[in-house]
Amino acid sequence: MKTSKRILAVFLAVVLAFSVFAVSAFAVDGSMTYTVVADSTNYAAGDTVTVNIYLKNDYNATCLRFPVLYSADVFEVPTTGVKLTAYDDCLTYKGSLEANTSNDESLYPVEYDPSAYGCVLVQWTASVTSTNIGCFNSAESVKCFSFQLKVKSTAGGTTGSIFIPSESTLFYNQAVTDVTDATTICRINTTLTFEGLDVEIDAGGSDGITTYAGSQVIIDYNNKVIKNWAGLTMSLATIKANVQPLGDATLTYAVSTGSAGTYGTGAKVRVWLDGALLDDYYILIYGDVDGDGSITVSDLSVSARTLGNLDTLEDIFVTALDTNQSGDVDISDMSVMTRHLSNTSVIDQTL
Ligand SMILES: [Ca+2]
Ligand SMILES: [Ca+2]
Numbered sequence: 001m002k003t004s005k006r007i008l009a010v011f012l013a014v015v016l017a018f019s020v021f022a023v024s025a026f027a028v029d030g031s032m033t034y035t036v037v038a039d040s041t042n043y044a045a046g047d048t049v050t051v052n053i054y055l056k057n058d059y060n061a062t063c064l065r066f067p068v069l070y071s072a073d074v075f076e077v078p079t080t081g082v083k084l085t086a087y088d089d090c091l092t093y094k095g096s097l098e099a100n101t102s103n104d105e106s107l108y109p110v111e112y113d114p115s116a117y118g119c120v121l122v123q124w125t126a127s128v129t130s131t132n133i134g135c136f137n138s139a140e141s142v143k144c145f146s147f148q149l150k151v152k153s154t155a156g157g158t159t160g161s162i163f164i165p166s167e168s169t170l171f172y173n174q175a176v177t178d179v180t181d182a183t184t185i186c187r188i189n190t191t192l193t194f195e196g197l198d199v200e201i202d203a204g205g206s207d208g209i210t211t212y213a214g215s216q217v218i219i220d221y222n223n224k225v226i227k228n229w230a231g232l233t234m235s236l237a238t239i240k241a242n243v244q245p246l247g248d249a250t251l252t253y254a255v256s257t258g259s260a261g262t263y264g265t266g267a268k269v270r271v272w273l274d275g276a277l278l279d280d281y282y283i284l285i286y287g288d289v290d291g292d293g294s295i296t297v298s299d300l301s302v303s304a305r306t307l308g309n310l311d312t313l314e315d316i317f318v319t320a321l322d323t324n325q326s327g328d329v330d331i332s333d334m335s336v337m338t339r340h341l342s343n344t345s346v347i348d349q350t351l
Contacts, residue, residue: 028177028186030059034066034164035141040221043151044210044246048078048218051162053122053145055090060135062185063174065123066164068147072118074160075149080216082120082147083350090144093126093134111167120147121170133176148218148350208249208271208278217242218350225284225316226269230349234263234293239283249273256283258291258317259302265320266291282316286323287337287347289313295340295347303334325351 035054043049051068086094112119122145126134136144149162174185211217218228232238236253245251249271256266265288271278287295289302303321310318310329321329323336325348339345 028059028175030057030061030173030175032057032061032173033141036068036162036164038162042207042221044207045151045155046210046213046215047151047207047221048211049075049149049151049162050218050220051120051147051149052143054141055136055144056138056141057136058139060133060137060176060179061173062126062133062135062176063124063172064136065121065170065172067168067170068120068122068162068164069112069117070120070149070162071160072116074152074155074158075118075162076152077118078148078150079214082149084120084122084145084147085351086124086145088142088144089134089136089138090124093136094124111169112165120149122147123172133179133181135176135179208246208273209243209251209269209281210246211243212241215242219243219281220284224279225282225319227284227286228349229283229285229293230346234283234285236263239263239267239269243269243281245271249278256291257314258289260298261291262293264288264291264293266314266316267293284316284320286320286325286349287340289317289321291317295337297341300334300337300341303337307331307334323347 033056035056037052037054039050039052051070053066053068055064085091124145126136128134151160174187176185178184207219207221209219211219216228216230216232217226219226226239226243229238232242239253243251250273252270252272253263254268254270255261256264258264258266261267263283265283265285267283269281269283271281283293285293285295287299289299289306292298306313306321307329310321313321318329321333323333323340326332336345336347340347
């Protein structure tokens with residue numbers, strides 16, 4: 001099992017600078033609920049799995065660390081690495097959220113066999129100013145972090161788990177009692193609760209479509225879109241080189257209905273099984289609103305023309321226009337597009 005052990009030993013470890021704070025001796029009581037939710041419950045070999053972590057708590061958390069384990073014979077870290085993303089207050093007050101692939105086994109939950117489980121160690125520290133400290137305190141369960149795993153190409157027909165081990169010694173919690181006092185940090189006597197610990201993954205596959213091994217492309221089975229085409233020259237050949245049918249399924253392809261439509265946003269990969277249409281998956285390139293497969297000033301023109309009249313756009317183009325992936329479309333999305341076109345920043349295609 002040397003190969004799997006190597007894969008398992010890939011940790012997402014974050015080195016944070018706690019030393020800037022004096023940690024008070026006193027502690028306060030609090031509770032935190034961690035919920036692990038994957039973007040589907042059914043995957044095929046080669047699929048990308050987006051793992052979402054939802055948090056709910058009743059204190060001003062300023063620092064968190066928790067391990068997420070996954071079955072090593074079913075999942076692996078994608079070749080592009082674990083892409084750890086923060087949301088909600090954990091994004092707003094993000095001071096430190098970094099990823100590396102340390103093999104430091106001291107960071108491994110000792111209660112678990114490294115030959116059976118891989119570990120992603122998530123760590124977050126809020127930012128501070130001279131008068132205030134960012135913190136996470138949410139009475140509602142909200143999405144705070146996500147990262148990606150890949151179902152191994154050899155995992156067809158198996159089942160795996162993704163979960164937070166409640167008995168791990170790796171949890172770390174830090175908080176403030178007064179958000180205007182950034183210097184008095186206290187420990188939390190935290191009652192940890194875990195929901196959705198065992199996300200069972202049927203890797204047998206019934207979706208009829210998957211990516212080729214090594215492909216950067218992501219199939220979002222919930223939203224029926226195929227994304228992360230950044231850097232690829234879009235064409236029918238590119239699509240065919242990245243996605244493939246599974247089992248007895250077959251694929252056909254249709255050009256985009258966008259104003260410049262070819263094989264860009266809005267193009268369809270149609271999945272057929274036994275002569276019946278199983279699903280349509282849409283090509284999605286954030287920022288490509290005219291459907292030609294690239295992001296140009298033409299997309300800016302279409303955006304300006306349709307921003308106040310989104311009803312005229314098919315849903316997939318509205319999604320492509322939401323370039324900051326906020327869930328709605330407004331003028332800030334055009335700013336993101338403008339910055340992309342001026343090479344100031346790049347539109348993230350992976351979320
Ligand atoms: Ca375009
Ligand atoms: Ca938006």
